Amino acid sequence: MQQSKYMKWFAVAATVGMLLILLGGALVTKTDSGMGCGRNWPDCNGSLIPKEITKEVFIEFSHRVVTGSVSFLILILSVWSWRKLGHIKEVKLLSFLALFFLVAQALIGAAQVLWGQGDFILALHFGISLISFSSVFLLTLIIFEVDQRFDADKVHMASKLKWHTIGVTLYSYIVVYTGALVRHTNSSLVCPDWPLCNNRAPSIIPSNFYEWVQMGHRIAAAMIFFWILYIAIHAIKHYKDQRVIYWGWIFALIIVSLQVVAGMSVVLSRLNIYLALSHSLFITLLFGLLCYMILLVSRSRID
Known part of the structure; x- marks a missing residue:
């Protein structure tokens, strides 16, 4: 109805x-x-x-x-x-x-x-x-009734994709938390360069707590990017016949890519407020989409 x-x-x-x-x-x-x-x-x-x-x-x-x-x-x-x-x-x-x-x-x-x-x-x-x-x-x-439009009630998801979906969604919350910690500890500009903390004097190990917070978030963000990239490639190869999964992971890859670019731009622009808000917007959209993929996992038919 x-x-x-x-x-x-x-x-x-x-x-x-x-x-x-x-x-x-x-x-x-x-x-x-x-x-x-x-x-x-x-x-x-x-x-x-x-x-x-x-x-x-x-x-x-x-x-x-x-x-x-x-x-x-x-x-x-x-x-x-x-x-x-x-x-x-x-x-x-x-x-x-x-x-x-x-x-x-x-x-x-x-x-x-x-x-x-x-x-x-x-x-x-x-x-x-x-x-x-x-x-x-x-x-x-x-x-x-998006589920009916995309036949989401007929989704069939293999165990491999199910576990990756659950894992990356839970992990995304860690990325969100580390990003929020960067803001609340005033660590946003402790590292003036990107992708390293200081490109002119690169160091593998951060030298203080604030650099640990900033670089920890960057590493966490890089990991979720590559994880979603892997899942998107897998979905493109194996789920072309299931539009909601196929396009869902393509959109997830686009959003996480925009998130990475926004994060880089925030640092290089020295905390431009519009770029900073776009950074928050993209992670919000990504988390919402990942939660929808979790809903699809719950509805997927058993192998």
Whole structure:
């Protein structure tokens, strides 16, 4: 049964809203606007509406407004999907995950404002938001009946591809975490060159903690690029007759390639804000796509 156009538009709005939350959070971090509203939450500098607007106040307060507004969208979409599409096995779980992790990321953000958090805890913030985004994204794909359009209910995936899909998706979360740790430890420009930390005086072993964080993320990013390249080549060779797998991994390779280029450009441009946000955007899209491939693994017929 085709879903109501209203439900489809609502799902699109919720997905775009979640994307704005992720990018807004990245913007807060990259512009050091996290304390724009002081040690106040949910109010801003003692007022429900800030009286004095600076750049930091505007960015932080706007992020809070977007998060609060989108939270209502996610709540409505979760309940709506649960009631209308609860017979589809993934819908109830995705609805719960979308809401649960949205609340979790909001509470971590609030805790940071009120009491402060360590860098290793703060680095979890973006990753938790990614899970919520991916859950909403998958719900939207189900609402638009993408599975039926691409015959995803007839997918047959060999064990080799299944394990690679699960492995690279779990590993992508490590890449996300190391990237977030780079930002929260202020390690973004500790290595001025690319691909090595210092191309003029190359050294295999980083000399301090911040170089370890930066180079660790670069190595992790390189590994996921080559892993996805390998999977994409495998899918192109063996899954031409299954469009959703064939094109899914081609798009994954394109996105991870853009991610690598964006990461390089962020360093060489000395943290250009637009390139930095594009870096966050590409990893968000990649993680959402990988989560959809996991959904296909769960639906694949047994060998």
